[in-house]
Amino acid sequence: MTVSRRAFMKGLAAGAAGLTTPAMVFGEGAHSPAATVPHRPMGKTGLDVSIIGLGGFHLGSARDQPTANDIVARALDAGINFFDNAWDYHDGLSETRLGDALAGKRDRAIVMTKVCTHGRDAKVAMQMLDESLRRLRTDHIDVWQIHEVIYDNDPDLIFAPGGAAEALVQAKQQGKVRFVGFTGHKDPSIHLRMLERGFPFDTVQMPLNCLDATFRSFEQHVLPEANRRGLAVFGMKSLGGSGEIVKYGAATPDEALRYAMSLPVATTISGMESPDVLAQNLAIATSFTPMTGDEMRALRERCRPLAADGRFELFKTTKIYDGAVGRQQHHFPPPEKLPA
Amino acid sequence: MPPTVPTLQSTVPVTQPAIPQRPFGRHHDVTISALGFGGHHLGDAPDEQTAVRLVHEAVDAGITFFDNCWEYRRGKTETLMGKGLAGLRDRVFLMTKVCTHGREARLGLEMLGESLRRLRTDHLDLWQVHGVCFENDPELFIRPNGAAEALLKAKRDGMVRFVGFTGHKDPAIHLAMLATGFPFDSVQMPLNAFDASFRSFETQVLPELVKRGIAPLGMKPLGGHGDPILEGVVTAEEALRYAMSLPVATTITGIDKLDVLYQNIGIAQNFQPMSPSEMQALRDRVRPDAADGHFELYKLSLKFDNPEARLAHGFPIDDQQSEVKDMLKATANTGHPFPPIQ
Numbered sequence: 018m019t020v021s022r023r024a025f026m027k028g029l030a031a032g033a034a035g036l037t038t039p040a041m042v043f044g045e046g047a048h049s050p051a052a053t054v055p056h057r058p059m060g061k062t063g064l065d066v067s068i069i070g071l072g073g074f075h076l077g078s079a080r081d082q083p084t085a086n087d088i089v090a091r092a093l094d095a096g097i098n099f100f101d102n103a104w105d106y107h108d109g110l111s112e113t114r115l116g117d118a119l120a121g122k123r124d125r126a127i128v129m130t131k132v133c134t135h136g137r138d139a140k141v142a143m144q145m146l147d148e149s150l151r152r153l154r155t156d157h158i159d160v161w162q163i164h165e166v167i168y169d170n171d172p173d174l175i176f177a178p179g180g181a182a183e184a185l186v187q188a189k190q191q192g193k194v195r196f197v198g199f200t201g202h203k204d205p206s207i208h209l210r211m212l213e214r215g216f217p218f219d220t221v222q223m224p225l226n227c228l229d230a231t232f233r234s235f236e237q238h239v240l241p242e243a244n245r246r247g248l249a250v251f252g253m254k255s256l257g258g259s260g261e262i263v264k265y266g267a268a269t270p271d272e273a274l275r276y277a278m279s280l281p282v283a284t285t286i287s288g289m290e291s292p293d294v295l296a297q298n299l300a301i302a303t304s305f306t307p308m309t310g311d312e313m314r315a316l317r318e319r320c321r322p323l324a325a326d327g328r329f330e331l332f333k334t335t336k337i338y339d340g341a342v343g344r345q346q347h348h349f350p351p352p353e354k355l356p357a
Numbered sequence: 358m359p360p361t362v363p364t365l366q367s368t369v370p371v372t373q374p375a376i377p378q379r380p381f382g383r384h385h386d387v388t389i390s391a392l393g394f395g396g397h398h399l400g401d402a403p404d405e406q407t408a409v410r411l412v413h414e415a416v417d418a419g420i421t422f423f424d425n426c427w428e429y430r431r432g433k434t435e436t437l438m439g440k441g442l443a444g445l446r447d448r449v450f451l452m453t454k455v456c457t458h459g460r461e462a463r464l465g466l467e468m469l470g471e472s473l474r475r476l477r478t479d480h481l482d483l484w485q486v487h488g489v490c491f492e493n494d495p496e497l498f499i500r501p502n503g504a505a506e507a508l509l510k511a512k513r514d515g516m517v518r519f520v521g522f523t524g525h526k527d528p529a530i531h532l533a534m535l536a537t538g539f540p541f542d543s544v545q546m547p548l549n550a551f552d553a554s555f556r557s558f559e560t561q562v563l564p565e566l567v568k569r570g571i572a573p574l575g576m577k578p579l580g581g582h583g584d585p586i587l588e589g590v591v592t593a594e595e596a597l598r599y600a601m602s603l604p605v606a607t608t609i610t611g612i613d614k615l616d617v618l619y620q621n622i623g624i625a626q627n628f629q630p631m632s633p634s635e636m637q638a639l640r641d642r643v644r645p646d647a648a649d650g651h652f653e654l655y656k657l658s659l660k661f662d663n664p665e666a667r668l669a670h671g672f673p674i675d676d677q678q679s680e681v682k683d684m685l686k687a688t689a690n691t692g693h694p695f696p697p698i699q
Contacts, residue, residue: 168648168649169554169555169556169649169650170554170644170645170648204556206556232492233492233527233529321493322493322670322671324492325491325492325493325494325670325672326492326662326672327492328672328673334657335657344649347645347648347649348645349648349651350651355651355654355658356654356657356658356659356660356679356680356683
């Protein structure tokens, strides 16, 4: 993970906290203790997954391990069973924190983590897998995804002889992972080229929100194709990556999250670095009723003029969300040598 | 000021082969030079005398396609080209662009009047919608009272012969413009060996234009500012030859100095199309450098946005951001609201 991204995310998290109004925070008891988060089938995997998943990056941003333990325990108790992570989040801290927090509770969770080869070969991937297993204190990962598929030549590199795709097959054969997929935040055409390879992916992760619907849209271009192929879809960046959609008033947290969860996805991954944010998300998820087609269309149309230059989806339009390691591995100039 | 009598003493030997001429899309009776003279860089010429001389020598060498735009350098480049073309108007195919950026037809027609005055002519050969770069541009263009109506009226009134549009951002936006069903005669877009494997106009838009008989106009053959040449990834000749070997009507390139003009004329006069295997080899060679777009920042960076266009769309301009500072600097714009038409 890059220093620049970490610094950036931290800055935005602080900014977001400053903007949180009492009305946005749902305290303990704001939802009935009996209410639980609904579940859905996870593609063709046979698993059922909670409609909201706990984002792993923000677990590394939580204050400390006890806070992380508290977030994970409360999430599990409320019915959240999907836990996202990545080998490179906070240089391994996010995985370590999740591993510790799930000690004794591993069986209740669908654990997903990501491998960060960035174009390197299957051997590097298998080493990363062993590290992830150790940090997560488990003998198997439920979902293992290729991280940050964001460059136009990534499909070529991943499917080259000896490339990361071979590691996915190998890891599955060895029983170290149950299901495999990939993720990226940049461009629907790159996702489509990954799918066109015909590799038996079980899952795919992508940004899905009410602005994406009209700007370089994963919703329009990738989601139908993933559904047609029976893949489990994990939505992310429901609030624009760092809350931009909410912060700049394009939509309320409730509208934005409900929109994302109303799409034909298995789960929507959301970062929750504090019990307060978890409580807010739980209130939305436990009382979730899908938006109607008309409601979704109205929200898309309302957001359309704001979406058209991509300023609230900076992961598509700038380098801010692209890891430095990935750039280095691709022999691209470092982010600081480029416009944002 | 009395019209200057063009001096047509060329330093290019007359024995040189001619610059190839190609048909303008489905209008087979109209031909344009395979190399086009980019208007923006005319504003970089050290003085008016040099700018006028560049135009004269280009015409004399057989360049007939001249590009310009209402908003380049606040009208300076249209004025310079008008001076350079005085007495030569009939020998060229003159294009300029209209900068409504989503605003109404009436404004477009006012801009046309200004362009004609500056260019010292009563008609344009080609008038294109400039800077189609935002996802909602196609719907703003085709809406009732949008710029599409200005294009039709200008054509009907004989002020322009042909109409088209241009943009540097995203092939999907170009395709959405085509999907409006408007009868475009030409479409301009970035075409170079890097584009071929990154958000590619070559693979997504060019075949569609060829199919519809719309004249494709290539731009940014050297990546916009020549970065891949300065960094030694491709040579100027390779880059220009690649772009000119595509099925385009012309390749527009910026010319701000006499030696650049001579170099480009030389490449165009001696032009031999690359073979398909040569083109494939070049695409493959630059593919790893192309995949993050760092040689095609016009597809990525706010720096290549246009502040006037952002204001016209109601998009914010954060003048504290480094890319926005570059954008404002590049367009010599102060960030003040769009100036009224005089």
